[in-house]
Amino acid sequence: MGGDGGDSGQLGATAKVERLNSAQWQRRLGVAAVLDALGAAEGLTRYVGGAVRDDLLGLPVNDIDLATKLRPHDVIQRLKNAQLKAVPTGIEHGTVTAVSAGQPFEVTSLRRDVSTDGRRAIIQYTDDWSEDAARRDFTINALMADPQSGEIFDYFGGLDDLAARRVRFIGNPLQRIAEDHLRILRFFRFHARFGQGEPDTLALQACTERANDLMTLSRERIADELLKLLAVEDPSTTVRIMVGHAILKPVLPEIRMEALQQLEQLIAAEESAEIAGNPLRRLTALLPGEPDLVERIAVRLKLSKLARKRLACAAERSLGSNSRILAYRLGTECAVDRLLLAGKSEEAATILDWPVPRLPMGGGALIERGVPKGPEVARGLREIENRWVEAGFPTGETFERLVQEVLGPR
Secondary structure (H helix, E strand, C coil), X not given: CCCCCCCCCCCCCCCCCEECCCCHHHHCCCHHHHHHHCCHXXXXXXXXXXXXXXXXCCCCCCCCEEEECCCHHHHHHHHHHCCCEXXXXXXXXXXXXXXXXXXXXXXXXXXXXXXXXXXXEEEEECCCXXXXXXXXXXXXXXXXXXXXXXXXXXXXXXXXHHHHCCCCECCCHHHXXXXXXXXXXXXXXXXXXXXXXXXXXXXXXXXHHCHHHHHHCCHHHHHHHHHHHHCCCCCHHHHHHHHHCXXXXXXXXXXXXXXXXXXXXXXXXXXHHCCCCCHHHHHHHXXXXXXXXXXXXXXHCCCCHHHHHXXXXXXXXXCCCCHHHHHHHHCHHHHHHHHHHCCCHHXXXXXXXXXXXXXXXXXXXXXXXXXXXXXXXXXXHHHHHHHHHHCCCCCHHHHHHHHHHHHCCC
């Protein structure tokens, strides 16, 4: 088992000795200082989770998470001694955020669950790496690596699952879900991002059986996880599986099977327009085209005001006669959303970077031309703006003639 003295021998398969393929991210500014402070050279701290998984898949590594035998108060003290910032972001659960060279590193002490209620866990600290790995959700997320040698520690077949592009719960899927109901949605998000082929049978059965458990979660957590899923390059196949197994029905009954074609068409339009997929736009595709209903759903999910506004605007779906007029009236963001939802990828691409013009005249200019102060100025500006928009946003002499036509002799 590659240099690990704390395996219980009953929590999973023997760890496999592998190496990180390429770890340029390990040479980032700030990494060495954190590892030195936390005793990585003495075997006290390892890379864990996403950084190891993504490195082995040849994907960019963003967040670097660390697991350590040190207790949280020792982590904080060591970081302070090294003149690094320590933020007790989740210290009740053993997590401290180290900040080095302006970069955050989530550092979590080895732990095991004593009890859970589907949302929170009571933990105890441990010195056993495999016990800590056992409390994680999926085998591909439980991989650890020694920062010095690059050796990989795999207790539950994560390397084989990674090679097969298979997302699999550690141990009994029902138990993992009982520990944290959000893992239902996380399973589908990870399958959409990393999986190939059909989902793991036992995992899918468990998620289907326990879908009603999602109702115990806060709507913020549900929305956050759902939007992360919809941000995957192409989540449509996974979402189709979810809807077919009524996974979302307890919390989003408005999503129907017939909406899946709309999502698929939207993703195709995004790809054709070379416009990045947006999770809010994709959520709109899954919901009825009724702005009032969509806004109520957004409120239920406790989305931000900006997100609610975007969803409601896109849900209207009407396009008018001209994409630039649409962008001028509604803003580029909403216009692009509506055009892509309508499958008009070329028009969406055209207006994406279009600099929305401003009316080249204000109320003061009308007053100078003899328009009396008050309501007539506002009416005059509205008429000029409407004519200007319909004429294609002219400038210079063409705009001046338009103004004269509206105002007449003064």
